[in-house]
Amino acid sequence: MEQPALFTIFGGTGDLAKRKLYPSLFRLFRKGNLNEHFAVIGTARRPWSDDYYRDIVKETIQSFDPTDAEADAFASHFYYLSHNVNDTNHYDELRELSVKLDEQYQLQENRIYYLAMAPQFFGTIVQHLSSQKILTEQGFNRLVIEKPFGFDYDSANQLNQEIRKVFPEQNIFRIDHYLGKEMIQNIAVIRFANNIFESLWNNRYIDNVQITFSEALGVEERGGYYEESGALKDMVQNHILQVVSLLAMEVPTSFSDQAIRLEKVKVLEAIRRYSPEEVKNNFVRGQYDTGKLDGHDFLPYRQEENVAEDSSTETFVAGKFLIDNFRWSGVPFYVRTGKRMTEKGTRINIVFKQVPVNVFHFDNEESAQPELQQNVLTIYIQPTEGFSLILNGKEIGQGFETDPVKLDFRHSCEVTGNSPEAYEKLLLDALNGDGTNFSHWDEVANSWEIVDRIRQTWDQETPDFPNYTAGTMGPQAAFDLLSENEHYWIWQP
Numbered sequence: 001m002e003q004p005a006l007f008t009i010f011g012g013t014g015d016l017a018k019r020k021l022y023p024s025l026f027r028l029f030r031k032g033n034l035n036e037h038f039a040v041i042g043t044a045r046r047p048w049s050d051d052y053y054r055d056i057v058k059e060t061i062q063s064f065d066p067t068d069a070e071a072d073a074f075a076s077h078f079y080y081l082s083h084n085v086n087d088t089n090h091y092d093e094l095r096e097l098s099v100k101l102d103e104q105y106q107l108q109e110n111r112i113y114y115l116a117m118a119p120q121f122f123g124t125i126v127q128h129l130s131s132q133k134i135l136t137e138q139g140f141n142r143l144v145i146e147k148p149f150g151f152d153y154d155s156a157n158q159l160n161q162e163i164r165k166v167f168p169e170q171n172i173f174r175i176d177h178y179l180g181k182e183m184i185q186n187i188a189v190i191r192f193a194n195n196i197f198e199s200l201w202n203n204r205y206i207d208n209v210q211i212t213f214s215e216a217l218g219v220e221e222r223g224g225y226y227e228e229s230g231a232l233k234d235m236v237q238n239h240i241l242q243v244v245s246l247l248a249m250e251v252p253t254s255f256s257d258q259a260i261r262l263e264k265v266k267v268l269e270a271i272r273r274y275s276p277e278e279v280k281n282n283f284v285r286g287q288y289d290t291g292k293l294d295g296h297d298f299l300p301y302r303q304e305e306n307v308a309e310d311s312s313t314e315t316f317v318a319g320k321f322l323i324d325n326f327r328w329s330g331v332p333f334y335v336r337t338g339k340r341m342t343e344k345g346t347r348i349n350i351v352f353k354q355v356p357v358n359v360f361h362f363d364n365e366e367s368a369q370p371e372l373q374q375n376v377l378t379i380y381i382q383p384t385e386g387f388s389l390i391l392n393g394k395e396i397g398q399g400f401e402t403d404p405v406k407l408d409f410r411h412s413c414e415v416t417g418n419s420p421e422a423y424e425k426l427l428l429d430a431l432n433g434d435g436t437n438f439s440h441w442d443e444v445a446n447s448w449e450i451v452d453r454i455r456q457t458w459d460q461e462t463p464d465f466p467n468y469t470a471g472t473m474g475p476q477a478a479f480d481l482l483s484e485n486e487h488y489w490i491w492q493p
């Protein structure tokens with residue numbers, strides 16, 4: 001069933017719109033979720049014509065091999081408006097075009113405003129949407145916002161207040177594109193649809209949890225943004241803390257956005273707020289130096305475009321979160337993320353406790369039996385999708401030597417290739433008014449509180465950067481962090 005709506009994309013000429021939004025809208029069009037009754041207004045400063053804009057949109061969908069007729073039919077729904085977000089008159093033009101398209105495509109006054117541009121403009125745009133009466137009375141008015149949502153708790157709070165003057169919380173869809181990923185959504189299913197896991201999902205049986213988001217890419221052409229953000233704000237404040245909350249939350253009473261949100265927020269509230277001393281003991285930062293990866297020599301971060309020669313920005317973070325509640329007390333949640341690491345890989349390792357006594361350990365044997373392997377459940381988020389479980393089995397032959405066995409399931413390339421892209425799912429959710437896979441303000445606020453403490457402590461000292469070679473899994477300190485607790489990173493590519 002098609003849900004009629006007008007999409008207004010602020011930042012319509014930008015990289016995100018071209019790489020993610022237009023291809024995702026096309027996939028929805030192909031599947032019939034968008035059909036006759038939709039229109040897209042792209043706005044940005046550049047003076048493009050509708051025809052030029054449509055050509056660009058068509059270029060962005062070439063990888064789907066559309067026929068000319070199909071590409072034309074899709075692109076004919078796109079309109080371009082040159083727009084200066086600070087100029088009130090431009091909003092009047094936007095209102096007129098919106099009303100016209102509403103009638104032309106019978107959109108029932110349903111509007112989605114997508115802010116795919118620099119966050120300093122969010123407040124102005126939202127205020128003008130209201131003051132220039134662009135918001136409609138009959139249909140829905142939903143705001144989709146890209147990260148970063150603020151740069152610390154105070155700025156996020158201020159931004160939130162500005163937005164909330166115009167949009168109620170249930171109409172604000174804060175994007176965290178990880179929440180649209182297939183295997184992130186699978187976390188809830190693995191946990192709540194499998195009794196073997198959920199009954200063991202606590203500090204009696206789980207030893208530690210490890211979350212790795214590694215990237216082989218460097219900072220690319222985003223030096224300007226990244227210098228201000230660093231890995232902590234770029235990845236930990238949003239994606240990683242969202243994953244921690246999904247892994248650690250209690251079973252929601254129903255699978256509704258409100259019930260899930262309630263449980264996620266409780267986890268974020270229970271994450272220990274570290275003192276400066278605790279930050280130093282539990283979090284490490286890194287910055288990549290020159291190095292080799294797949295035969296290429298890479299520049300150190302400090303020589304990347306738009307990066308200061310003496311930059312103190314971290315391109316790597318590893319840390320340990322502690323969740324002070326009944327279920328998780330004492331279980332470290334280790335996280336690490338960085339640029340220019342060994343390979344692109346997002347995975348979660350749930351490491352179970354050892355059996356209390358290893359009855360297969362025979363003291364009188366000549367060849368000492370190795371320690372039993374800990375059971376590990378791994379959830380592969382990307383690039384491959386699936387899960388594996390390490391169990392101990394008996395080695396074939398005389399005696400009772402044990403041998404770890406890996407049960408491994410991966411979606412086939414065909415399935416992965418055809419599974420909806422994160423942005424496609426999230427756009428459809430926003431169209432359907434389903435906020436489950438978006439970040440609620442309470443989640444954002446708690447995440448900033450946690451991250452601000454780390455940032456503030458770090459800002460007191462100049463780090464000794466660079467401290468890891470490009471193409472490695474980060475500085476030595478990230479390994480020491482675990483070995484201090486007699487743990488080690490399960491994933492060591």
Ligand code: BG6
Nearest residue numbers: 147177178215234235239346382
């Ligand atoms: C973004 C970050 O949110 O996520 C980028 O700003 C990062 O720095 C990206 O590269 C990673 O996303 P994905 O989907 O490629 O794993």
